[in-house]
C-alpha cells in the first residue's frame with residue numbers, strides 16, 4: 420500500500436516547498452466570511468485580532484453567479500490585510516464543480532504566500548486529497564513558495580465517512596478534518612432540514628415511573644461521526660473540528676454542540692457569525708479550574724508512573740496522560 424509520503428514526492432522540475440514541521444497554531448474558531456461581499460470583506464481587518472482563523476469562503480452560500488467575484492475579493496482582501504499571527508484559510512469549491520481548478524490556480528498564484536490552509540469540501544476519499552496535493556505542489560513550485568499550503572478536508576459525504584482513516588492519512592499536507600453536518604445529513608438521507616445541532620425528534624424517553632408525563636432527552640445526532648473522525652485524526656496526527664452551527668440565535672445549543680465536540684477531542688469549530696466567536700474561544704480553551712487540577716495531578720505524579728490518591732480520586736499513568744493533554748493545550752494557547 421502506498422504511504423502518504425509517496426504522494427508528497429518532490430516534483431521533477433523546480434524547487435518544491437519543503438514540508439515543514441507544523442507548529443501548533445490556535446484554531447479554536449474558523450471564522451467564515453464571503454470575500455465577494457464588500458460589506459463583509461471590509462470587516463476583515465477588525466476581525467483579525469478577534470479570531471484564530473479567517474476563512475474566505477468560495478463554496479456553498481456563495482451563489483453560482485458570484486463565484487468569480489468571491490475569488491477576486493479574496494485575492495484583494497488577502498493582499499490588503501495584515502493578518503499578523505492569524506491564519507488565512509479558504510474553502511474552495513468542490514472538486515466536481517466547474518470552479519475548483521480555477522480557485523486553486525488563482526489563489527496559489529496570487530496569494531499563495533499568505534494562504535495557510537485550503538479547505539476541500541465534499542471529500543469522498545484519499546483520491547481527492549491526492550489530486551489537490553499534486554496540484555498544490557505544481558503551483559507552489561511555479562510560484563516559488565517557500566512553505567507548503569496545508570489541506571483540510573470536510574467530512575460531509577457518506578463515502579467520506581467510510582474512508583475517513585484513509586483521508587486523514589492521504590498526505591503529509593493534511594492539517595485536519597471538519598464535520599460538515601448539513602451536507603452529510605443530505606447525503607445520508609437523514610430527515611433534518613438544518614445546519615448542525617440536534618433535532619427535537621431525535622430523543623429518548625425516560626422509563627415510565629408513574630402517571631406523570633415522561634421526560635424526553637434530545638440525543639446527539641453527530642456523536643458517532645464525530646467520534647469516528649476524532650479517532651482517524653488522532654491516529655494520523657491531524658486536528659479534528661466540529662463544523663457549522665446554523666441557528667445563530669440559539670447560542671445555548673451552539674455552545675452545547677461545541678462543548679461536546681471539545682470534550683470528544685476536537686480543537687475548534689466554525690464560526691458563521693461574530694456571536695459564535697466568543698463561544699468557540701471559551702469552549703475550546705480549557706477552563707482554568709480544569710487546568711489547575713491537571714497541573715496538580717501532574718505535579719503529584721512525578722515521573723508519570725505509579726498511582727496516587729488526590730481528594731479521594733485514584734490517579735495513575737493514564738490520568739497523568741489525560742492531564743498532560745489539558746495542561747499542554749493551555750500552555751500552547753497561552754504561548
Ligand code: GLV
Nearest residue numbers: 575599600601602
Ligand atoms: C458544511 O459545509 C456542511 O455541509 O455542514
Ligand code: MG
Nearest residue numbers: 479575599602
Ligand atoms: Mg457543506
